[in-house]
Structures are given as C-alpha cells and as structure tokens.
Amino acid sequence: MTKHFLTLLDYSEKEIKHILELALKVKSGEVKEKLEDKTLAMMFEKPSTRTRVSFEVGMTQLGGHAIFLDMSTTQLGRGETIEDTVRTIERYCDVVMARVNKHADLEKMASVSKIPIINGLSERFHPCQTMADMLTVLEKKGKLEDLKVVFLGDCAFNMFNSTMIGFSKMWSNVVAVCPDKKEYTPNPELVENTRKYAKGSIKIEHDPVKGIREADVIHTDTWVSMGQEDADKRIKQLKPYQLNSKLLEHAKEDAIVMHCLPAHRGHEITDEVVDGPQSVVFDQAENRLHAQNAIMLYLLKNV
Ligand code: CP
Ligand code: NVA
Numbered sequence: 001m002t003k004h005f006l007t008l009l010d011y012s013e014k015e016i017k018h019i020l021e022l023a024l025k026v027k028s029g030e031v032k033e034k035l036e037d038k039t040l041a042m043m044f045e046k047p048s049t050r051t052r053v054s055f056e057v058g059m060t061q062l063g064g065h066a067i068f069l070d071m072s073t074t075q076l077g078r079g080e081t082i083e084d085t086v087r088t089i090e091r092y093c094d095v096v097m098a099r100v101n102k103h104a105d106l107e108k109m110a111s112v113s114k115i116p117i118i119n120g121l122s123e124r125f126h127p128c129q130t131m132a133d134m135l136t137v138l139e140k141k142g143k144l145e146d147l148k149v150v151f152l153g154d155c156a157f158n159m160f161n162s163t164m165i166g167f168s169k170m171w172s173n174v175v176a177v178c179p180d181k182k183e184y185t186p187n188p189e190l191v192e193n194t195r196k197y198a199k200g201s202i203k204i205e206h207d208p209v210k211g212i213r214e215a216d217v218i219h220t221d222t223w224v225s226m227g228q229e230d231a232d233k234r235i236k237q238l239k240p241y242q243l244n245s246k247l248l249e250h251a252k253e254d255a256i257v258m259h260c261l262p263a264h265r266g267h268e269i270t271d272e273v274v275d276g277p278q279s280v281v282f283d284q285a286e287n288r289l290h291a292q293n294a295i296m297l298y299l300l301k302n303v
Contacts, residue, residue, distance in 0.1 A: 002110075002113060002114055002115065002116055003116060003299055004110040004113070004116050004117045004118070004299075005116065005117070005118045005119060005127060005128075005295055005299060006103075006106050006107065006110060006117065006118075006119045006125070006127070007119065007124070007125045007127055007162070007165065008125070008127045008130060008131075008162060008165045008166045008169065009165055009193065009194070009197075011169075012169075012197075013169050013170060013197075013199065016131075016134070016166065016169060016170060017170070018298070019131065019291070019294050019295060019298050020131070020134055020135055020138060020291075020294075022294040022297065022298060022303060023131070023135050023287070023290045023291045023293070023294035024135070024138070024139075024290075025294075026290050026293045026294050026297070027287075027290040031297065031303065033297055033301055033303045034062050034063040034064075035059065035062040035063060035064040035094075035296060035297070035300055035301070036062075036063040036064065037063075037064065038059075038062075038064035038065070038094040038095065038300060039059075039064060039065045039066070039067060039092065039093045039094055039095075040055060040059045040064060040065070040066040040067070040093065040094070040095050040096070040097060040296070041066075041067050041069060041089050041092075041093040041095070041096045041097070042055055042056065042066055042067065042068050042069060042096075042097050042098075042120070043069045043071050043074075043096060043097070043098040043099070043100075044068070044069065044070055044071060044098075044099045044120070045071045045072070045098075045099060045100050045101050046099050046100075046101065046121070046226045046227070047226065048099055048120070048121075049261075049262065050261060050285050050288055051097075051099060051120045051121065051128070051288070052068065054285075054288040054289040054292060055097050055120070055292055056068070057289060058289050058292050058293045058296065059296075061289075061293065062293055062296065062297070064094075067093070071098075071100075082105050082108050082109055083108055083109070083111075083112045086109045086112055086113045086117070087112060087113075089115075090113055090114050090115045093115065094115055094300060095115055095116045095117075095118065095296060095299065095300060096109065096113065096115060096116070096117050096118065097117075097118040097119075097120045098117065098118070098119070098120055099120040099121045099122075100121075100122050101122075101123065101227055102122065102123065103119075103122035103123060103124040103125065105122075106119055106122055116299040116300065118292075118295065118296075118299070121158060122158065123157065123158055123225075123227055124158055124161060125158055125161055125162045125165075126158045126159055126162045126260065127162050127166070128288060128291065128292055128295065129159065129162065129260045129284075129288065130159075130162035130163055130165070130166040130167075131166070131291040131292075131294075131295065132284055132285075132287035132288040132290075132291040132292075133163065133166070133167075133219070133258060133260070133284055133287075134166055134167065134170060135287045135290065135291050136258070136280055136283050136284045136287050137149075137167075137172075137217055137256070137258075139283070139287075140256050140280060140283075141216065141217070141256070144167065144170040144171060144172050145170065145171035145172065145199075145200070146171065146172075146173070146200075147167075147172045147173065147216040147217055148172075148173050148175065148214055148215045148216050148217070149163070149167045149172045149173065149174050149175070149215070149216065149217040149219065150174075150175045150177055150211055150212050150215040150217065150218045150219065150251075151163050151164070151174065151175070151176055151177065151219045151220070151221075152177045152178075152208065152211070152212070152218060152219070152220040152241050152243055152268070153177075153178060153184070153220050153221060153223060153238050153241045153268055154178065154184050154221060154222075154223060154225065154234075154238065155176035155177070155178040155184055155185060155186045155204070156178075156182075156183055156184050156185055156186060156187060157221070157225050157228070158225065159219075159221040159225075159260055160176060160186065160221070161186075161187070161190060163219055164176070164186065164190075164191070164194055164202055165194050167200065168194060168195075168198035168199065168200045168201070168202050169194075169197055169198060169199060170199070170200070171199040171200045172200045172217075173200040173201045173202075173203070174200060174201070174202050174203070175203045175204070175205055175211055175215075176202075176203070176204045176205070177205050177206070177207075177208055177211030177212065177241065178204070178206065178241065179206065179237055179238065179240075179241070180206045181237065184237070184238070185204065186202075186204060208240055208241050208247055209247065209250050212247055212248070212250045212251050213250050213251070214251070214252055215250075215251040215252060215255050216251075216252055216254075216255055216256070217255065217256055217258060218243060218248070218251055218255055218256070218257050218258065219258040219259070220241075220243045220258075220259055220268045220269055221259065221260055221268065222262070222263075222264050222267070222268060223235055223238040223264070223267055223268050224264075235267060238267075238268070241268070242267065242268060242269070242270065243257065243268060243269045243270070243273050244269075244270040244272070244273060245270065245272050245273055245276070248273055248276075248278065254278075255278060256278055256279075256280050257269075257273055257274070257276070257278045257279045257280065257281070258280060258281065258284055259274065259279075259281045259284070260284065261281055261284070261285055263281065
C-alpha cells in the first residue's frame with residue numbers, strides 16, 4: 001500500500017523521530033541519497049510562499065524536478081474529478097504535494113493514488129509545518145520531551161491541530177490558550193483521538209496569562225486563516241490573545257516564540273516579539289525545506 005503524509009495522526013512516535021533525525025542529517029549534508037529523475041507535482045488551491053518555494057527548492061537540491069499547478073487552471077476547474085486528476089498525474093509524476101480547501105479532497109486523492117500524497121496544508125492539518133517546528137525546537141532546546149508548548153489564539157484550525165498531534169506524540173505537554181468559544185476551542189473528538197497516542201498532556205486554558213506561565217515554547221498563528229470568514233469579529237474576539245512583550249514576560253525567560261508565518265503584525269503578534277531575540281520564526285521557515293526533503297526521501301526511497 002502506498003504511504004501518504006496527510007496527518008501526523010497516521011505516524012508513530014518512532015516514525016516521527018526517524019524523520020526528524022533524517023532531517024537533521026539532510027540539513028548537515030550527511031545524507032547522500034537523492035531523488036534523481038523524480039518529479040513532484042505541487043498542486044495549489046490556496047496561496048503560498050514558503051510551501052511552494054521550499055518544496056520546489058527541495059526537489060532541486062535532491063536532484064529531482066517540481067511542477068507547479070494552480071488547481072483552478074487545471075481541468076479540475078472545469079469539473080474533472082480529483083480522483084481522475086490524480087490517476088492521470090501518477091502516470092507522469094512520482095509524488096504529489098497538495099494544498100487544498102477541503103481535507104476530504106486529500107483523502108480522496110490518497111484513496112486512489114499509487115504515488116505518495118503529501119498534505120501541503122488543508123483546513124484540518126499542516127503536518128509539514130509541524131515537522132519543521134519540531135525540528136526547530138529540537139535544535140533550540142535539544143529535546144522535545146517535558147516541554148510546555150503553548151499555542152495561543154485560534155485552537156480550532158489546522159496549525160493548532162497539527163501542533164497538538166505532533167508535539168504531544170513526542171512527549172511535549174501542549175496547552176491550547178484560546179477564548180471560551182466553540183469556534184476557537186480544540187475539536188473535542190480530535191483531542192480525544194490524539195490523547196490515545198499522546199505521550200505528553202493536552203490541556204485547554206482560557207486565561208492568556210495563566211496559559212503562558214512557565215512556557216518553554218509559544219506558538220501562534222493568524223487569527224483569520226485562508227478560507228475563514230468574519231474577519232472583523234475574529235480579530236476583536238482574539239485580541240486578548242495577542243503575543244506581545246507584556247504577555248511574553250510571563251513565559252520562561254528562555255522561551256522561544258514560534259509562528260508558521262505569514263505573520264499579521266499588530267494582530268496575533270507584535271513587531272517587537274516577532275523581531276525580538278526569542279523569535280525563531282525564520283528558522284522554522286528554513287526548516288520547512290530540510291523537514292520536507294526528509295519526508296520525501298522517507299516516502300520515495302524509504303531512507
Ligand atoms: N507556513 C506556510 O505554510 O506558509 P505559506 O502559506 O507561505 O506556504
Ligand atoms: N492557519 C493558516 C496557516 C497558514 C500557513 C491558514 O490556514 O491560513
């Protein structure tokens with residue numbers, strides 16, 4: 001059966017550890033394995049800077065080739081099914097990375113595809129980002145276990161979901177810090193499902209000061225994700241969860257600040273924090289490249 005990369009729910013602690021170790025070796029140049037003559041199809045239904053550039057550069061570094069496909073300009077835009085599209089692409093390409101509006105479309109692709117499908121972001125998960133984030137924490141803190149990882153703001157969407165799944169599987173203790181409203185609170189079913197495999201704890205806190213206290217890692221994301229509506233209402237309701245220097249004072253002195261980017265400066269994070277000494281946001285962005293190269297080597301060459 002073809003192995004895909006749709007969500008970290010499908011990956012064991014051992015596999016995640018293996019890919020992270022591989023990513024460190026890819027980054028240091030120790031890995032000689034390449035993906036020569038392999039072609040990656042990159043399919044996008046939503047905008048992207050980091051995902052598009054890092055996957056394309058990654059394929060170049062590995063000796064392969066990447067093709068960019070704006071999904072709206074393929075025959076998908078004229079009604080060809082996602083399944084028929086994948087059945088066609090697999091006759092030319094070796095791996096697909098797709099960024100989609102509906103996670104269900106990735107599942108449809110994976111259900112028929114003979115080549116690996118990698119999730120480049122859906123409304124439910126962003127596993128490539130979380131692999132890069134775990135790699136960054138590993139580099140900065142030397143470990144993933146026994147860390148307090150706080151996620152501030154919208155804890156009901158892709159970035160929180162993947163952060164919760166990945167970090168808790170790797171023994172970090174995850175705290176969702178969000179308003180006491182259904183639209184920002186972790187999905188109870190997903191929390192329950194994640195807890196079955198989690199080695200660290202998963203907690204929810206609505207008071208930002210209490211939530212961030214003693215944090216080792218503070219993660220945040222946009223208040224208005226791609227595809228979300230009611231921007232003004234969301235910005236107003238999430239305002240108390242802004243990551244600013246006053247709030248950051250309550251975390252550990254050596255806490256690191258993370259953001260998957262793009263940042264909306266002055267909203268979820270302030271300039272002084274995103275540009276401050278605790279911020280590792282561009283290390284995370286760089287690590288997308290190394291983590292994804294490791295994911296592709298693992299899926300295509302079983303490295
Ligand atoms: N973090 C991230 O996925 O960035 P892009 O939307 O620019 O790809
Ligand atoms: N939650 C954000 C992440 C962007 C990389 C979004 O889905 O727009």
